[in-house]
Amino acid sequence: MTKTLLSGNEAIARGAWEAGVEIAAAYPGTPSTEILQTLATYDGVYAEWSANEKVALDVAIGAAYAGKRALAAMKHVGLNVASESLFYSSYTGVNAGLVIITADDPGMHSSQNEQDNRNYARFAKVPMLEPSNSQEAKDFTMLAFDLSEQFDTPVLVRSTTRVSHAKSVVALGERTTYPQRKYVKNPAKYVMVPSNARGRHPVIEERLERLREWAETAEVNRIEWGDRKLGIVSAGAAYNYAREVFPEASFLKLGMAWPLPERLIREFAAAVDELVVVEELDPFIENWIRALGIPVRGKDIFPMVGEFTLGVVREAAERAGLLPSDGGAPVQPLADLPSRPPVMCAGCGHRDVFWLLRKLKVVINSDIGCYSLAVVPPLEATDTIGCMGASIGVASGMARAGLGTQRGRPRKNVAVIGDSTFFHSGIPALASAVYNQTPITVVVLDNRNTGMTGHQGNPASGDTLQGRPGKRIDIAAVARAMGVEYVAAVESRDWDALEKALREALDFPGPAVVVSHDICVFREHYTREPYRIIEDACNGCTLCFRIGCPAILKSDVIDVDSGRPKAYIDPAQCVGCGQCYDVCARQAIEPGAPIEFQL
């Protein structure tokens, strides 16, 4: 058997493949993205980026109904978008196995919240498995397909950033394929009108009880006996830290987050002096145990907020007296180091749009993507960001409440939204604004990829996950077809055209759309060599610093008159976009020579 280092995400993909998955759909989102990217490389699998998570789950549900094993993957907040489909598929059940991966993000490494998606399993009454490492990620994904078919239910597998992005050794196996299960038309099961749904609800309750019974003896829930003074119940990534911090204790390791095994927990609790739950985020297991009437500790010791680490678990245990304290205060990081927050890349076309919007002094309701970074200095352009697709609706509400017009001249609210986000959930909001004739300006940043999550294809690019021929959808044409009466499509680097379009859109009485073709430097290249500061002409005025291009640095040379450092352009980082040239008021920046492209 081959053993190899795999990330949790790679292992989930491998497990799905070995389990014979044939259809997989997802919308990218950290930390889940690599699952579909890996699965897409395996033979015998159709894999797609859908326009959003709900669509991805519907695609997987359809495939499972049709009799092929199917998978949908998403980040935790993606399951909010897909939750409608999770709930109906719980009622309908499946035909072939259906597995839904949710990758949660405790610590919010790249998310807007740290919701605990174990709650969805309970809410939607479906089983959930929770791996702690890559081997389990593979094994549990395979098991999830079997459980799905055995109990006629979608099965959730919950990963977290630390499971998805950590690598550990996995034993690889062969792929098993299954003949397509026969689809039999069965409206009582697959058509969720009230009369049928009423019939399904008792089936779901009864299914959950059978699953609970299964969980009592499932191998994924195991007791590791140690010293019986302290009994730890743990799961997922938290188990890894707890196991190292309490090497002597007894453990109940729960691989199945829902439903929880009552008898097993009672047996374990009865055999230990003190019962403690170590779980990240919500007191999900703890509250359930307490509801059984069993004395238990958990969130009075370990934090409810943030990601666990060895240090977090150890320090909390020491504070609670579960471990002797080593007395040493933790070492502090050095102060006053230069910070390195994420910034838009050198040459990113989003910068053009925010630079001009700032000048127009409008209220900016932004959205989620690389352009979210316009909130940090030096641009600091953004008023609000919530979740994907919120920009257009929030701008509409603000406009109705009259806020957009309060900064100086009467101006409309501006919603700024990326191309991927527009197709994800912007379109219904734009439809509402058009339908109700709400006067907002929508700027769509069309960089023809889903940048933030690693440059995936989307409907604006037409590139598909497995390289099959796709079709690019023209956003301006969509807006026109939806009845928007002012639509302009411009190149972001053409500041005159962009500014003219923005001003016209703002002055237009109804909803207006400006589609800006922003270059993402990972997909398109500028055609000039690096730009250069003309040292004699630069007086260190800092204007070019204010566009926030990471290639522009402070020079060691100080301007004698102003006493300020001059600017310096790092040729290793400059991509030759010319934004700095356009802002410099002293003509102190020299364009690079045109690049001769050789074929």
Place this chain on the structure above:
Amino acid sequence: MNITNFLVTGVGGQGTLLAADIIAEVGLAQGLEAKKSEVHGMAQRGGVVVSHVRWGERVYSPLVSVGAVDYLIGQEIVEGMRFLHYLKPGGLLLLSSETLPPPSLTLSKIKYPAPEEALEAARKVTDRVVFIAAPKLAEELGNRRVANTILLGALSAQMPEVDPKFWLDVIVRRVPQKAVEVNREAFELGRKMGQEIAP
């Protein structure tokens, strides 16, 4: 539990994840369990990248703890300093002379630290510091990208208990075919630099 902890820190584009992958695989090659975990910025260029690697008979946590790192490999001066508190007293700091000033400095009063400041701060935690002009040496070898291999060579010299063959095997497997020779040279050069102080 006897676990060896490594932390590799750098800036996006420096090859931090590959260097950490190689360290993890050298652990596996010795028949140990190895885990690796990374914290990196988003899709944009130039963010902080930190990779945790652990070797041992049995490893549960994929993350190392503050104050517990045996080998801190800083691929850039500021990113080496940013994670100094992870080093255990007496642990080894391998610091590259690479300087990549972040853009946040343009509108701030903070200055990019000189290498001497980094070394002084490091010596408060440990006297085992190897400072290597990796980018310059790599350029002299004709390939800037082998700076990491030089650091790995130096690391290997500080771990005499590990047969250097394990390192070379993994490096040869993980670098592009046409760069194998220059990586071998870089590794040997790094080994020499790493002998500067006693392991």
